[in-house]
Amino acid sequence: MRNVNVVVMGFGNVGRAFVKVVSLKRKMIAEKYGININIVAVGDSKGVAIKKEGFDEYELLKMSELPRSSLHMFAPYGRQEVDIKEVYRETEPHIHVELTPANYLTGEPGYSNILFALRNNAHVVTANKAPLVLHYSEIMNEARSRGLSVRFRATVMGGTPFLEMLSSMKSHDIERVEGILNATTNYILTEMHENLVDFEQALKKAQAIGVAEADPTLDIEGFDAAAKLCIISHVIGKPINMNSVYRESLSKVTLKDVLDAVRQGQVIKYVALLDTQNKVASVKIVRLPKDNILAQVGGVLNAVRVKTDATELFFVGKGGGRIETAHSVFDDVLSIVLEKVIGK
Amino acid sequence: MRNVNVVVMGFGNVGRAFVKVVSLKRKMIAEKYGININIVAVGDSKGVAIKKEGFDEYELLKMSELPRSSLHMFAPYGRQEVDIKEVYRETEPHIHVELTPANYLTGEPGYSNILFALRNNAHVVTANKAPLVLHYSEIMNEARSRGLSVRFRATVMGGTPFLEMLSSMKSHDIERVEGILNATTNYILTEMHENLVDFEQALKKAQAIGVAEADPTLDIEGFDAAAKLCIISHVIGKPINMNSVYRESLSKVTLKDVLDAVRQGQVIKYVALLDTQNKVASVKIVRLPKDNILAQVGGVLNAVRVKTDATELFFVGKGGGRIETAHSVFDDVLSIVLEKVIGK
Numbered sequence: 001m002r003n004v005n006v007v008v009m010g011f012g013n014v015g016r017a018f019v020k021v022v023s024l025k026r027k028m029i030a031e032k033y034g035i036n037i038n039i040v041a042v043g044d045s046k047g048v049a050i051k052k053e054g055f056d057e058y059e060l061l062k063m064s065e066l067p068r069s070s071l072h073m074f075a076p077y078g079r080q081e082v083d084i085k086e087v088y089r090e091t092e093p094h095i096h097v098e099l100t101p102a103n104y105l106t107g108e109p110g111y112s113n114i115l116f117a118l119r120n121n122a123h124v125v126t127a128n129k130a131p132l133v134l135h136y137s138e139i140m141n142e143a144r145s146r147g148l149s150v151r152f153r154a155t156v157m158g159g160t161p162f163l164e165m166l167s168s169m170k171s172h173d174i175e176r177v178e179g180i181l182n183a184t185t186n187y188i189l190t191e192m193h194e195n196l197v198d199f200e201q202a203l204k205k206a207q208a209i210g211v212a213e214a215d216p217t218l219d220i221e222g223f224d225a226a227a228k229l230c231i232i233s234h235v236i237g238k239p240i241n242m243n244s245v246y247r248e249s250l251s252k253v254t255l256k257d258v259l260d261a262v263r264q265g266q267v268i269k270y271v272a273l274l275d276t277q278n279k280v281a282s283v284k285i286v287r288l289p290k291d292n293i294l295a296q297v298g299g300v301l302n303a304v305r306v307k308t309d310a311t312e313l314f315f316v317g318k319g320g321g322r323i324e325t326a327h328s329v330f331d332d333v334l335s336i337v338l339e340k341v342i343g344k
Numbered sequence: 345m346r347n348v349n350v351v352v353m354g355f356g357n358v359g360r361a362f363v364k365v366v367s368l369k370r371k372m373i374a375e376k377y378g379i380n381i382n383i384v385a386v387g388d389s390k391g392v393a394i395k396k397e398g399f400d401e402y403e404l405l406k407m408s409e410l411p412r413s414s415l416h417m418f419a420p421y422g423r424q425e426v427d428i429k430e431v432y433r434e435t436e437p438h439i440h441v442e443l444t445p446a447n448y449l450t451g452e453p454g455y456s457n458i459l460f461a462l463r464n465n466a467h468v469v470t471a472n473k474a475p476l477v478l479h480y481s482e483i484m485n486e487a488r489s490r491g492l493s494v495r496f497r498a499t500v501m502g503g504t505p506f507l508e509m510l511s512s513m514k515s516h517d518i519e520r521v522e523g524i525l526n527a528t529t530n531y532i533l534t535e536m537h538e539n540l541v542d543f544e545q546a547l548k549k550a551q552a553i554g555v556a557e558a559d560p561t562l563d564i565e566g567f568d569a570a571a572k573l574c575i576i577s578h579v580i581g582k583p584i585n586m587n588s589v590y591r592e593s594l595s596k597v598t599l600k601d602v603l604d605a606v607r608q609g610q611v612i613k614y615v616a617l618l619d620t621q622n623k624v625a626s627v628k629i630v631r632l633p634k635d636n637i638l639a640q641v642g643g644v645l646n647a648v649r650v651k652t653d654a655t656e657l658f659f660v661g662k663g664g665g666r667i668e669t670a671h672s673v674f675d676d677v678l679s680i681v682l683e684k685v686i687g688k
Contacts, residue, residue: 021515021654025515028517029514029515032581153512159654159655160655160657161509161512161513162509164508164509164512165505165506165508165509165512168497168505168508168509168675168679169505169671169675170373170675170678170679170682171365171369171373171671171674171675171678172671172675237376293640296637308671310365310503310667310668310671311503311504311661311662311665311667311668311671312661312662313504313659313660313661314659314660314661315657315658315659315660316657316658316659317655317656317657317658318655318656321655323654323655324654324655327513327515327516327652327654327655330515331512331513331514331515331516334514334515335512335514338514339683
């Protein structure tokens with residue numbers, strides 16, 4: 001049995017779900033692959049819980065039910081204001097899992113954490129998009145020079161292995177990636193079409209059920225989808241930056257627009273497009289015929305159409321969801337363990 | 345620049361397309377990854393063409409246009425009746441690409457070729473399903489014990505990276521895989537629905553345009569789809585064998601059945617199902633409501649729905665197609681090169 005030490009930074013919705021999924025699945029993983037996934041430290045903005053030999057299943061489950069920002073009170077393992085250097089010194093992690101929130105201005109704290117991890121010989125799995133969007137090349141070069149992996153399938157269509165699939169198409173020239181990449185805005189539009197409510201009402205409902213955040217700017221101004229296009233562009237080797245993505249605000253869509261569209265047999269969708277042949281990237285409000293395959297993807301589902309020089313794919317799945325995203329993070333951890341840490 | 349020697353066994357439609365794709369893309373791969381993919385030998389049932397230092401782009405293109413079973417006449421490299429031992433002795437391949445036809449009774453010649461390759465320290469990429477269906481565990485154990493890879497994404501939804509995606513979902517418990525996995529039969533059914541012709545006529549048209557083979561037994565009796573279910577079952581770690589797949593013959597579908605279905609707003613589809621919870625696998629003639637997502641997948645497209653304990657995916661793409669499948673084979677070659685031969 002081989003021990004793999006994992007440090008988790010960030011303990012919001014996905015962080016909690018990740019800890020829960022690990023607690024439920026680590027026995028299965030141990031039996032199937034002969035690996036103990038040991039979560040040795042989990043940090044939030046206020047503190048850290050550290051257990052050098054790894055938290056057991058029951059402790060992880062208890063931890064996943066802590067209130068926000070209270071890891072430091074998780075007795076007897078919680079501590080206040082411990083810095084990442086101390087965490088690494090005590091736990092010597094093989095894999096760093098970065099689940100802090102995205103800040104597209106600074107990339108922090110994810111950016112510094114990820115570089116610190118790589119410089120201390122830990123592979124990285126991140127669900128935080130901002131460090132990748134702002135510093136992709138630097139992060140990847142740092143990893144490559146040390147023979148380390150950085151994986152991030154949870155950042156785009158987070159509840160699916162879409163990015164893993166895309167990056168495995170190495171003999172293809174990816175010409176076009178187009179789809180519905182943001183669950184919050186797709187939910188809002190679906191609400192507007194199905195219940196004929198206006199944008200504000202649909203947004204409020206989305207917030208009420210936790211599909212939209214209190215500050216929904218990143219989603220409804222298209223930043224989130226634009227960030228995903230950037231990450232896709234890096235994965236397929238045709239990098240663009242976020243500023244070059246043309247964005248329309250979803251808040252411009254009125255109930256009248258929806259009614260007009262429906263009368264004409266159309267559906268309004270918020271479509272992200274990366275066209276590598278014409279070097280265009282955009283997040284736009286688009287009218288699609290009702291029987292268009294993207295038009296039929298409703299609610300919190302995401303969908304993407306990929307066109308390469310050789311083939312075309314269409315893919316539908318959950319964009320996010322805590323548990324789904326946590327599984328994607330865990331899949332990245334396992335792929336690193338199986339390929340890099342223990343060999344296959 | 346690193347040289348990677350590749351031996352190709354089997355030179356039918358996919359073999360030709362593979363050689364063509366490599367000739368078109370090897371320069372791009374060399375520039376992007378610093379790897380020369382050198383095809384050093386290509387074999388068919390009558391002979392082999394060998395060039396120790398690797399065929400150049402122009403030679404590969406010429407080779408791809410040879411008539412069937414005439415590699416031995418490809419001057420000055422062609423030879424008659426050379427055995428695989430001699431090929432390996434002369435070319436020392438890193439990767440073996442197996443593109444021989446599927447024989448579900450014996451698994452040959454793929455089975456022997458693949459074992460020979462592994463025992464001579466070559467990684468294996470196969471588009472031939474039969475050796476996997478009949479000898480999966482033996483082949484994988486042989487590979488594992490030698491630290492070698494066997495990849496086969498071209499065997500299921502061959503024009504897509506579906507299998508690669510599925511095998512990357514290691515933290516998931518895959519509960520159900522259901523879909524249209526055979527392009528020939530889906531084309532026949534689509535013909536019957538769209539042009540209201542009977543089974544025989546639709547089959548003849550499929551044969552005329554090269555979508556069905558002269559002997560269509562493997563497709564219309566469900567063997568091909570059943571073989572794919574077996575491979576999927578191994579990939580997700582819940583193996584079944586081909587005999588345990590319940591199969592209905594597509595030839596039972598009459599034009600009257602189609603008309604009856606259409607009148608009731610339904611579509612007849614040939615659906616493969618692997619239900620790991622109830623331990624059921626089948627390839628069946630199924631009536632689906634017209635607006636069911638599988639019902640809308642026509643012609644030579646394949647589609648699959650995957651349900652796990654954590655998420656659900658839906659995936660549409662080309663089942664086969666020479667060029668598409670050749671790209672999948674090439675993607676497997678590249679993934680082995682990047683992960684195993686040169687490290688990342």
